[in-house]
Amino acid sequence: MAESCEVNGMKEEKIKIGIFGLTCCAGEELNVTNLEEELADIAEIVDLRHYLMVQSINEFPVDIALVAGFVATKEDEMRLKEIRKNSRYLIAFGSCASSCGGVHGLRMKEPLSAQYREVYGDVKMNGEIAPLSEIRPIDSYVEVDYYIRGCPVPEEEILYYIFKFIRAPPVKNELLPVNIQTEGYGKIRGDAFSLDPEKCVLCRRCVNICQKHIGQGVIDFISRGGGAKVVVSTFFGESFENAGCILCGQCITSCPVGAYQVRSDVERVKNILANPDNFTVAILDPMSCTSMMQHFSREEDFYTYVRRVIASLRKIGFDKVISFTEGYHLSLIHQARHIMKGDEHEKIAAWCPAAQNLIKKSYRELIRYITFDTDPLYMLMRILRETFGPRAKYVLITPCVAYKNTDEVDAVLTAPELRRLLSYSGIDVDIEKPDRAGFDRECFHAGEMEIMNTYPLGPMSESLLWYLTLFMREEGEVKRIQIEKGVEEIVMRIGETTKKALFITVPAKLKKYVVRMGDYDYVEIVPCFGGCAGGGGHYPPATPEKIEERRKMIEKYNERIISKLNRWAMSRAYELMAREGFRCPV
Ligand code: SF4
Numbered sequence: 204m205a206e207s208c209e210v211n212g213m214k215e216e217k218i219k220i221g222i223f224g225l226t227c228c229a230g231e232e233l234n235v236t237n238l239e240e241e242l243a244d245i246a247e248i249v250d251l252r253h254y255l256m257v258q259s260i261n262e263f264p265v266d267i268a269l270v271a272g273f274v275a276t277k278e279d280e281m282r283l284k285e286i287r288k289n290s291r292y293l294i295a296f297g298s299c300a301s302s303c304g305g306v307h308g309l310r311m312k313e314p315l316s317a318q319y320r321e322v323y324g325d326v327k328m329n330g331e332i333a334p335l336s337e338i339r340p341i342d343s344y345v346e347v348d349y350y351i352r353g354c355p356v357p358e359e360e361i362l363y364y365i366f367k368f369i370r371a372p373p374v375k376n377e378l379l380p381v382n383i384q385t386e387g388y389g390k391i392r393g394d395a396f397s398l399d400p401e402k403c404v405l406c407r408r409c410v411n412i413c414q415k416h417i418g419q420g421v422i423d424f425i426s427r428g429g430g431a432k433v434v435v436s437t438f439f440g441e442s443f444e445n446a447g448c449i450l451c452g453q454c455i456t457s458c459p460v461g462a463y464q465v466r467s468d469v470e471r472v473k474n475i476l477a478n479p480d481n482f483t484v485a486i487l488d489p490m491s492c493t494s495m496m497q498h499f500s501r502e503e504d505f506y507t508y509v510r511r512v513i514a515s516l517r518k519i520g521f522d523k524v525i526s527f528t529e530g531y532h533l534s535l536i537h538q539a540r541h542i543m544k545g546d547e548h549e550k551i552a553a554w555c556p557a558a559q560n561l562i563k564k565s566y567r568e569l570i571r572y573i574t575f576d577t578d579p580l581y582m583l584m585r586i587l588r589e590t591f592g593p594r595a596k597y598v599l600i601t602p603c604v605a606y607k608n609t610d611e612v613d614a615v616l617t618a619p620e621l622r623r624l625l626s627y628s629g630i631d632v633d634i635e636k637p638d639r640a641g642f643d644r645e646c647f648h649a650g651e652m653e654i655m656n657t658y659p660l661g662p663m664s665e666s667l668l669w670y671l672t673l674f675m676r677e678e679g680e681v682k683r684i685q686i687e688k689g690v691e692e693i694v695m696r697i698g699e700t701t702k703k704a705l706f707i708t709v710p711a712k713l714k715k716y717v718v719r720m721g722d723y724d725y726v727e728i729v730p731c732f733g734g735c736a737g738g739g740g741h742y743p744p745a746t747p748e749k750i751e752e753r754r755k756m757i758e759k760y761n762e763r764i765i766s767k768l769n770r771w772a773m774s775r776a777y778e779l780m781a782r783e784g785f786r787c788p789v
């Protein structure tokens with residue numbers, strides 16, 4: 204029978220609460236029992252229906268289920284589904300449940316068999332325990348209405364939420380307000396960037412993006428030990444790379460106080476330029492110049508601004524300045540070929556290194572679908588190395604933080620680093636005379652191939668259509684259909700042929716589409732808001748308006764290049780490419 208209590212003099216049915224623990228250290232459940240003094244008050248107003256840690260009679264259904272821990276076994280999965288079926292609201296309770304398994308998520312770093320051997324040696328499993336090989340947050344298995352994060356969730360917060368729920372049911376996905384100070388915590392390191400919790404104002408933007416948009420749960424609010432302060436951290440202060448980070452850089456661009464610092468390669472580049480034996484090549488992604496111009500320039504024409512940057516790079520000593528867009532076009536050509544051939548396993552584009560990291564770290568079953576020969580840097584470097592020989596040193600200038608970990612080049616500069624490098628050399632881009640020749644062209648034989656300097660703004664399917672129609676010598680059109688927020692289906696019609704692409708801009712949604720890879724000819728995953736216009740290598744913080752403005756700059760830049768090409772040059776370029784008269788490295 205339902206218990207009742209008195210609220211404002213009226214008899215009301217007590218709210219039924221269940222506290223559940225899947226596989227975990229039971230920190231959350233234990234912290235509830237630590238509320239010794241308050242438990243009696245709580246019991247007055249709630250009906251504690253389910254709480255295995257303290258009572259022997261446990262019943263369903265409940266109004267609110269607080270579920271701690273993560274799904275480590277088939278049994279956990281079945282139990283979680285049973286809880287969901289029997290509760291009105293399900294709350295992920297603590298970091299293990301809310302993100303990727305918390306401390307236990309570290310298990311993903313090595314195959315389960317290797318870890319088993321480390322702990323149990325040659326002892327055979329008796330078959331009763333069936334650990335799952337992947338750690339996923341509980342919302343991968345059931346719908347979650349609300350998240351309370353923390354490792355463990357502090358007692359005072361548990362109390363706060365229990366009383367809050369009694370007053371009013373939780374609102375779906377409501378955010379946990381955090382206003383606790385950070386003090387005395389060391390930096391969280393990574394090869395590409397680090398986080399200084401001392402600077403953090405706990406605005407929660409980076410945590411939300413990493414958890415909900417990217418779906419990796421690398422960072423969270425952590426309180427270490429009872430009564431400790433709350434900080435943003437990886438679990439156990441692991442390096443970003445070890446904690447499952449895909450290096451999308453979206454935490455960096457979202458931070459309003461600059462708590463994230465990208466590794467600086469400025470000194471490395473200065474040393475490269477200072478050595479007279481080096482032949483130096485700058486590979487400039489024009490997208491990098493957008494946020495530099497946005498923040499610091501009086502120049503109004505982006506095309507001219509890029510020419511000024513090229514002139515500046517030559518002035519500080521680079522022997523060649525190559526456009527990274529040539530790599531993109533090489534990749535497009537290769538992906539178009541895979542699509543035309545209908546290659547079964549060559550469908551996830553490798554344009555984006557962070558998307559590649561996502562698959563390698565969290566969706567290993569999809570690795571076989573990656574088209575590694577569509578990685579623009581890899582493709583470009585094959586040609587450049589062959590052209591410039593072993594003496595050459597390469598510096599990539601990019602809006603993409605994920606490239607900070609590449610072995611393909613000798614140094615990687617983001618937009619703020621490039622500006623710092625130029626400032627050290629006493630160069631003000633605004634007063635440099637625009638370089639008349641523009642980028643050096645090394646990938647393609649024909650000088651008419653200025654088209655290769657256009658920037659293929661995402662989704663790439665639209666640029667792919669250009670190549671597909673070119674190679675198939677047919678007219679074509681593209682139709683975009685939104686399936687849900689962050690997921691689109693793109694239908695490409697080339698003559699009588701139809702090709703279908705999946706375009707994912709919220710990587711956390713990928714898990715729903717894993718089983719549908721066979722339905723598509725081409726799959727593109729873009730982790731950054733607005734694509735590379737929102738990359739972590741721009742000046743932070745990013746806003747939707749700034750990102751949109753960067754995309755507009757690039758559109759105008761493309762228009763300028765295309766308008767410069769006369770009809771003769773365009774038709775010659777088409778003709779050459781249709782005959783595959785470019786230096787293609789496969
Ligand atoms: S770079 Fe991306 S995956 Fe890594 S911590 Fe930041 S948001 Fe998460």
Ligand code: SF4
Nearest residue numbers: 403404406407409458
């Ligand atoms: S975005 Fe910056 S200030 Fe906000 S929680 Fe993250 S590190 Fe802290």
Ligand code: SF4
Nearest residue numbers: 555557603731735738
């Ligand atoms: S979308 Fe662009 S900037 Fe962002 S991770 Fe991918 S390649 Fe890098």
